[in-house]
Amino acid sequence: xxxxxxxxxxxxxxxxxxxxxxxxxxxxxxxxxxxxxxxxxxxxxxxxxxxxxxxxxxxxxxxxxxxxxxxxxxxxxxxxxxxxxxxxxxxxxxxxxxxxxxxxxxxxxxxxxxxxxxxxxxxxxxxxxxxxxxxxxxxxxxxxxxxxxxxxxxxxxxxxxxxxxxxxxxxxxxxxxxxxxxxxxxxxxxxxxxxxxxxxxxxxxxxxxxxxxxxxxxxxxxxxxxxxxxxxxxxxxxxxxxxxxxxxxxxxxxxxxxxxxxxxxxxxxxxxxxxxxxxxxxxxxxxxxxxxxxxxxxxxxxxxxxxxxxxxxxxx
Amino acid sequence: xxxxxxxxxxxxxxxxxxxxxxxxxxxxxxxxxxxxxxxxxxxxxxxxxxxxxxxxxxxxxxxxxxxxxxxxxxxxxxxxxxxxxxxxxxxxxxxxxxxxxxxxxxxxxxxxxxxxxxxxxxxxxxxxxxxxxxxxxxxxxxxxxxxxxxxxxxxxxxxxxxxxxxxxxxxxxxxxxxxxxxxxxxxxxxxxxxxxxxxxxxxxxxxxxxxxxxxxxxxxxxxxxxxxxxx
Numbered sequence: 402x403x404x405x406x407x408x409x410x411x412x413x414x415x416x417x418x419x420x421x422x423x424x425x426x427x428x429x430x431x432x433x434x435x436x437x438x439x440x441x442x443x444x445x446x447x448x449x450x451x452x453x454x455x456x457x458x459x460x461x462x463x464x465x466x467x468x469x470x471x472x473x474x475x476x477x478x479x480x481x482x483x484x485x486x487x488x489x490x491x492x493x494x495x496x497x498x499x500x501x502x503x504x505x506x507x508x509x510x511x512x513x514x515x516x517x518x519x520x521x522x523x524x525x526x527x528x529x530x531x532x533x534x535x536x537x538x539x540x541x542x543x544x545x546x547x548x549x550x551x552x553x554x555x556x557x558x559x560x561x562x563x564x565x566x567x568x569x570x571x572x573x574x575x576x577x578x579x580x581x582x583x584x585x586x587x588x589x590x591x592x593x594x595x596x597x598x599x600x601x602x603x604x605x606x607x608x609x610x611x612x613x614x615x616x617x618x619x620x621x622x623x624x625x626x627x628x629x630x631x632x633x634x635x636x637x638x639x640x641x642x643x644x645x646x647x648x649x650x651x652x653x654x655x656x657x658x659x660x661x662x663x664x665x666x667x668x669x670x671x672x673x674x675x676x677x678x679x680x681x682x683x684x685x686x687x688x689x690x691x692x693x694x695x696x697x698x699x700x701x702x703x704x705x706x707x708x709x710x711x712x713x714x715x716x717x
Numbered sequence: 718x719x720x721x722x723x724x725x726x727x728x729x730x731x732x733x734x735x736x737x738x739x740x741x742x743x744x745x746x747x748x749x750x751x752x753x754x755x756x757x758x759x760x761x762x763x764x765x766x767x768x769x770x771x772x773x774x775x776x777x778x779x780x781x782x783x784x785x786x787x788x789x790x791x792x793x794x795x796x797x798x799x800x801x802x803x804x805x806x807x808x809x810x811x812x813x814x815x816x817x818x819x820x821x822x823x824x825x826x827x828x829x830x831x832x833x834x835x836x837x838x839x840x841x842x843x844x845x846x847x848x849x850x851x852x853x854x855x856x857x858x859x860x861x862x863x864x865x866x867x868x869x870x871x872x873x874x875x876x877x878x879x880x881x882x883x884x885x886x887x888x889x890x891x892x893x894x895x896x897x898x899x900x901x902x903x904x905x906x907x908x909x910x911x912x913x914x915x916x917x918x919x920x921x922x923x924x925x926x927x928x929x930x931x932x933x934x935x936x937x938x939x940x941x942x943x944x945x946x947x948x
Contacts, residue, residue, distance in 0.1 A: 463770035471766030504792025563786025586768030591754035
């Protein structure tokens with residue numbers, strides 16, 4: 402393949418700019434914490450503030466803090482989440498009339514800033530060695546500038562307050578992927594993968610990569626159905642099965658790793674454990690059948706897992 | 718006793734299956750794994766710190782939240798609804814599929830329209846009901862139940878398979894970091910490219926199945942006077 406990465410920056414550029422990115426992200430979270438601390442309508446001002454502020458500090462200063470201090474901050478952050486002390490305060494949702502009026506003023510042009518972030522992220526990934534995180538940040542900057550040009554109402558504080566609105570809406574669960582990634586790291590450091598691998602080794606003969614792929618893919622699907630979360634499944638399954646039984650024999654980690662996750666998603670489509678996706682909509686849409694959403698997904702999931710297993714075997 | 722190291726895995730499986738608080742499960746699993754494997758308290762703190770900081774890229778969504786709310790405030794949903802209205806000779810099934818394509822395409826750009834609560838219920842379902850009436854039928858309650866099920870299913874399928882196409886999304890980063898801990902370096906953009914055919918197959922497959930199902934249901938509930946009768 403021709404190297405299209407004509408835009409080359411020195412490694413220090415990425416290091417320095419990444420720290421800038423994390424400082425901005427940390428400040429956004431910190432702002433959310435302080436805003437809730439001062440919000441008299443929030444039923445749990447201190448817990449909410451502790452959660453977002455400790456996350457903000459560890460994110461902004463993670464490159465410089467000693468690891469043990471960062472680890473302690475992560476534990477501090479988890480406490481209010483575990484004790485359900487992270488709450489939503491005053492919510493400033495734009496009225497229907499307002500968004501309609503804005504739409505009649507801005508129109509389809511609104512798609513331009515909406516797509517900018519992904520386009521920038523893709524552009525820098527394809528044509529430069531600039532980190533995707535920096536690409537996304539540049540995209541967000543351009544998008545904000547466009548929105549400010551579209552309407553004078555879009556002042557800097559509006560952006561900050563709206564990001565707080567969405568952070569609070571998502572709540573502590575938005576930390577789940579990062580915490581699961583963290584747990585995967587602890588598992589690896591403790592040698593959990595080796596133990597799982599030696600157990601699976603009793604059942605799956607080593608060296609049969611195709612069989613390994615089938616076990617890994619179906620394992621991802623079943624594990625996800627039990628846990629309701631493919632992100633939780635993939636760390637354990639990859640360390641225990643994907644690595645020792647598939648990748649260790651030279652299979653392509655890009656194909657195997659990526660498709661394993663979407664094999665897990667086939668499990669998500671089939672399980673009431675993924676309540677957010679499969680049970681909550683039943684309530685939102687006033688459906689009679691609790692399984693009404695899942696019933697429409699099972700066939701797609703079965704066909705997709707089959708296609709993906711074939712794809713993994715063909716392109717390993 | 719090497720098996721004791723699996724206590725964390727057991728806690729994760731049992732915890733999620735018992736619907737305990739997700740963060741509590743992860744916390745307990747990390748603490749117990751660290752303690753039984755001899756990492757100790759200091760090792761636990763160190764591992765948590767190193768890994769949390771190393772996984773910071775998953776927090777990049779917070780940067781994007783700077784614009785998510787403001788886009789909504791400035792009429793993104795209204796624009797998406799307007800796009801949907803352009804679907805020619807709409808039936809309920811076709812509208813669900815149009816939504817799937819729209820959701821999948823924009824999902825790949827990490828742009829959402831509010832999901833089931835924000836878009837399917839307030840925008841898509843009234844449009845589907847309108848389409849059934851336009852064909853000269855009174856929407857049947859059983860049929861609408863299926864349309865709701867298909868619309869939610871489409872929302873999930875399109876979002877699941879297409880979100881991983883966004884370079885910088887949590888899924889790709891998690892895969893990248895998991896592989897990295899095993900010693901394999903992969904690029905986010907390569908992960909997205911690999912997923913592209915799978916995502917397209919998923920959306921097309923769901924669309925074909927749902928259009929077929931809706932045709933069958935229309936016949937069942939409203940008789941053989943099918944969609945073209947009123948044209």
